Amino acid sequence: MNSTLNIVVFSGAGMSAESGIETFRDSNGLWENYAIEEVATPQAWQRDPDLVTEFYNQRRKTIIEATPNQAHEGVVQLEEFGDVLVITQNIDDLHERAGSKNVLHLHGNIRQSKSSGPNQEKAYYPIDGWKLDNNSRCPEGYRLRPHVVWFGEDVPCYEKAALKLHDADILIVIGTSLQVYPAAGLIQYASNAHTKYIIDPKADELHVPSDFIKLNSTASQGIANVIKSMRK
Ligand SMILES: NC(=O)c1ccc[n+]([C@@H]2O[C@H](COP(=O)([O-])OP(=O)(O)OC[C@H]3O[C@@H](n4cnc5c(N)ncnc54)[C@H](O)[C@@H]3O)[C@@H](O)[C@H]2O)c1
Numbered sequence: 001m002n003s004t005l006n007i008v009v010f011s012g013a014g015m016s017a018e019s020g021i022e023t024f025r026d027s028n029g030l031w032e033n034y035a036i037e038e039v040a041t042p043q044a045w046q047r048d049p050d051l052v053t054e055f056y057n058q059r060r061k062t063i064i065e066a067t068p069n070q071a072h073e074g075v076v077q078l079e080e081f082g083d084v085l086v087i088t089q090n091i092d093d094l095h096e097r098a099g100s101k102n103v104l105h106l107h108g109n110i111r112q113s114k115s116s117g118p119n120q121e122k123a124y125y126p127i128d129g130w131k132l133d134n135n136s137r138c139p140e141g142y143r144l145r146p147h148v149v150w151f152g153e154d155v156p157c158y159e160k161a162a163l164k165l166h167d168a169d170i171l172i173v174i175g176t177s178l179q180v181y182p183a184a185g186l187i188q189y190a191s192n193a194h195t196k197y198i199i200d201p202k203a204d205e206l207h208v209p210s211d212f213i214k215l216n217s218t219a220s221q222g223i224a225n226v227i228k229s230m231r232k
Pocket of ligand 1: 014177
């Protein structure tokens with residue numbers, strides 16, 4: 001019987017707020033003053049791929065200039081207690097830059113691009129620096145787009161995430177308003193977890209089952225408290 005603890009961290013934009021990256025909710029549904037329809041949908045790409053590419057180039061620049069915060073580092077420290085898998089809605093790579101090895105990006109990774117042709121999920125291409133060029137093409141000749149899951153698109157690793165959550169012994173939900181579906185629905189798969197935390201300054205306002213331990217705090221403070229309680 002494998003006795004290693006399976007710890008799953010399910011994170012959202014609030015995880016990176018202390019790194020200076022704006023969350024979605026805290027900017028009134030605008031993303032850096034752009035309406036989602038303008039920049040984060042397949043229709044926006046069809047309409048104006050240059051605008052969409054430039055939008056994510058600026059996001060990528062901000063993310064490259066940012067650094068992981070104490071919450072990201074706290075998630076790495078959790079490896080002291082068992083196997084840690086990070087399932088994140090974030091498109092930034094701050095979990096990896098903090099040192100987390102197992103990170104599943106539900107909504108893609110802004111540091112990569114993919115084909116805008118029919119075989120989009122076949123390959124992801126690392127982007128050198130912050131700028132994805134408008135003329136960059138995949139081997140089949142289709143324009144490269146940011147490796148981001150846009151609103152209205154499927155979440156390719158949904159099943160994989162659901163299976164991992166099903167095996168979780170401990171679930172720690174951090175910095176997500178749980179309003180973006182289908183990702184938000186994934187936490188229900190953690191039915192075998194004996195301990196579930198939600199960390200958010202507005203945790204009391206968020207809709208989670210009653211068996212969650214609610215920590216109304218920032219990501220960094222909340223993860224520090226969880227680590228303290230696990231060391232007892
Ligand atoms: N960093 C990123 O990659 C990024 C940033 C913005 C939006 N997004 C995308 O937009 C969608 C937004 O959904 P979401 O639920 O992740 O974000 P959201 O903006 O809907 O919710 C963020 C949550 O974080 C909380 N929060 C704010 N500051 C915090 C802190 N210091 N510590 C802990 N929690 C804090 C807020 O109270 C809120 O509940 C995601 O799907 C994501 O792909 C990503």
